[in-house]
Amino acid sequence: MQLTGTLAYLLYAASLAIAVPLEKRDGSSYTSGTKANDIKDGVCAPVTFIFARGTTEIGNIGETVGPALAKKLISGLGRDGVAIQGVEYPASILGNAQLGKSGGPTMVDLAKQAKSSCPDTKIVLSGYSQGGLVTHYAAKHGAEPDCAVLYGDPEYKIDKVGDLDSSKVKSFCATGDGVCELHTFDITAAHLSYTTGNDISEGAEFIQSSILIGRPRIIVAGAGIAGLAFARALERGWPKEHPKPELVIYERSSKDSDREREGYTLGIKPESGLHALEQLGLLDAALCLSTVGCNDVPPLPTIWSKDWRPMLDLSTRAKSDNGDHGARSTGIRLIRYELRNLLMEGLPSHTKVYWGKGCNAARVLDGRKIQVEIDDGSTEQCDLLIAADGANSKVRSVLLPDDTLNFAGAVCLMGTSRFPSRKPAVLEHKWGMNLTGEGTAFLTFPVDKNTGIWALTYRSSQPQERIRGEEAVWRKQEILDEVRERGNMLQKPFNEFIEATDPQTLQVFSAMDKVPVQHAKALPAANIALIGDANHAMSPFSGNGANMALADAVSLASRLSSCTSLRAAIDDFDAESWPRSQKAINRGRWIISLFHLKGFAFLLLRALLAVVSVLVAWKR
Template sequence: MDNKAGIRRHFLEGKTIIVAGGGLSGSAFVVGLRRLWNPAWKSPTIHIYDRDSEEASAQRETYTLSLAGYDATGGLLAMRKLGLLDQTLNKAVSGLDGAGAFKIWGPDWKEHISFRHKPFEGLPASSIRIPRKDVRQVLHDGFGPADAVEWGTKCISAQRLEDGRIRVEVMRGAPGQETITEEECDVLIAADGASSKLRAYLRPDDKLDFAGAVLRGGISRFDGPLPKPLDQDWGFMLSGTGVSCFFSPVDKNSLVWTVGQLEDTQVPPLDLEDAEQVKAVINRGLELGSELQEPFRTIVAHTDPKTTLSINARDKKPFAHEKVDELPVVFIGDSNHAVSPFSGYGANLALADACDLAEQLCKGNSLREAISAYDKLAMPRAMRILKGSRARLTAGHSTGIQYWVFWLMLVVGKFMGWVMGKKMT
């Protein structure tokens, strides 16, 4: 639509957008929309709510994640599109200047395969490890002057009004002292994570699926440098006994370790205030990793009890926004298509979703057109990562002949990557 001066009008001009979730996807969406917005248009008002307190969020996000830079779906490309690549690289703990790579080790720490892809479109690295809290902070530093996260605030329901807008129930306050208010917006971005309150309300049958594995571990802290090769490298140790272990540096004096195993039933939530529960998780990790050689036991012995984790691997398939005209709510990141920790790609999907959604909204002539274009990008990408994650989860915990077939596939894949010039070394 054009105004009398012939300037194209945008369907979101002067509108109100609520973003439920101040994590990676929600924050990156805000940065992307502000960056791509035509200054000739009147800016929308954006409210960003996060259910955690700022302190709880900082404590929960002490682990690192991988941001990929070897294809168009990676988080490093997304951060470059957002104009935040340099700030992101400055926070990397491994993966720059040829130092550090993703490895697969045997139980004796013998390196079997090292993956070092060719960076995509001039990116400076094919993959980095970076603390999640630092990625979030880089994104928040990229907000516009009027943007800020309101902590301790969550969106619990959404309903369409007669005029097409949305009434959102918003809960604020500490447990036992909550207050609920009703707020209105024109578009609601649901970026509230895998256990999305909004998805539970609007799509009650669209739940997480148990992927058949449990992850136990924590963050180990050392007074001095980390044991080699974990001072730079990260990756999986495969035992052939049905147990895998993931290791990654967090900073110069701490690393995260997790032991994974296929299990038939899910474990109950871990109460970090219960010392006996915490001890039982750590001991179970030691038991499962009994075939892994030192420094495995030393690493586990240095676990900070406050960081202990016991996680059920859960995921869910992506879905399209077929009725966005009826209820303008858009689900992005884990709220739409959660992947298990075994994928190692959830943050990349979240950042790619956010960039694509912001771009399509700015380019589109209507909300329906923009979201349709967005779904065509996001759904196949998420489905591909989900299928690959499930396959790797099963293969990585295989035993016997299946274990050796998996190794053969890795070796052949590495060789073919070298032949085709992809530089997997």
């Protein structure tokens, strides 16, 4: 059973004493040999394994069962998941007559020391041969174990292990082992056989399963790209050896996609979004839905001037990289509702999704459980809350009221054009952007042969009010007049795009972004993780909102499935996510500056694009 210190231990035990995650310290120093002293060295882990060796074995953990079981636990739990400690006692032949008293008090002291320095650890007592007697003694005299595993126990079926329920005790007695079968000191081959079969593996599995009681409850706020991807990623990555968490998603919107509001396309990049989709098992399906890289539409854009003269044409470079291989290397574009539907179809069947119900607030209860307030007035509790409710996250606004969005310095007016026959000729097999050199940029994206998406952007010192939906419909003339005025330097087919605009798709919004959350600083005492735009809102200029949402979902799910503590999982997630998302935010700010250059700066850019164009043609 290969687990890397799975977080299952903390999450499953959220209903037990593991509700407060352990402090993350250096992991077990034990690798091999006859001695293990993690408790004495101050190691704190979710599980503390204390072992008493058999008669005449050397060291404090012995040479046979002890090392084998310790290694198997480290393999299953990870080095950070378990502390290994041997019991120092004589283990002499005469010691058997003391019925465990020769080492029992030491085992008790070790268990108490572990609990004192690491209150939330689970104590596992184990012994082989005479070590079984030591374990019985310790369990009766204050060690307070959570479970016990015995091999060749002289008191097999004679005595209980302290007050432990029988479901918390596993005792192995090999056929022909006189020590446990007949309660004699006749050492047979069977008594020496416990490391040769499956007993060690079964013992380790029993230890891991016996401390995992109940199912963790995870609430995901938001069924957008990040929330849906997280649910699938957790399902695929969660260790099969353990019961799966109860995962519940609350989404404020309805289940049916709003095709007008979600009809824009998203760039999915190879190093982030495509990689995440591959981890989710959805890459092939996503490639089939791409609006570029197929039907003679290249995956890479063209940069035009205001009169539609190419300043840099990357589309011809991409022709040699057609098909799936080319898409995997250059990226794809997906209509947002197509990506959302793909993720919805990939949801595990047992995942509960409550549509039309959003999460309004959250607070931390005693024991670190989270109480979530639903917008219908009800409340729910969970062991872990994933906030994936978008850039205007309600959860974030309550927990981190000062962590607000920042205006990135540009305003976008956007719509979808539906042409009765075909799109303008220049855009039938190309897409890209017009850089005017006058502080305005015009972007076009393909959907199909009769449909295209456009966006006009300009620099601004102040954000503009958001307009969409019914308000955009009745303000259609006002919005389109502004588009025409700001884009008056653009030549045909600019006006064709504007005239063919479906008013139901019109939007006006400001480019906003936000510095990523560092959970250890912002939410150190809460079992809450923010992902996607709720964590680090991206301006559309970064071209990375969906990419970062997918990458966050896969990254966090992977760490929750493989870390020893919730804090360790979130810290590891931050270490990977923070620099990645901050880089994307910085890229968005840089692109805003680039798209809206004027005067001499724009002339320099145009000269640079000309040089790049020559190099591209030469390499082709």
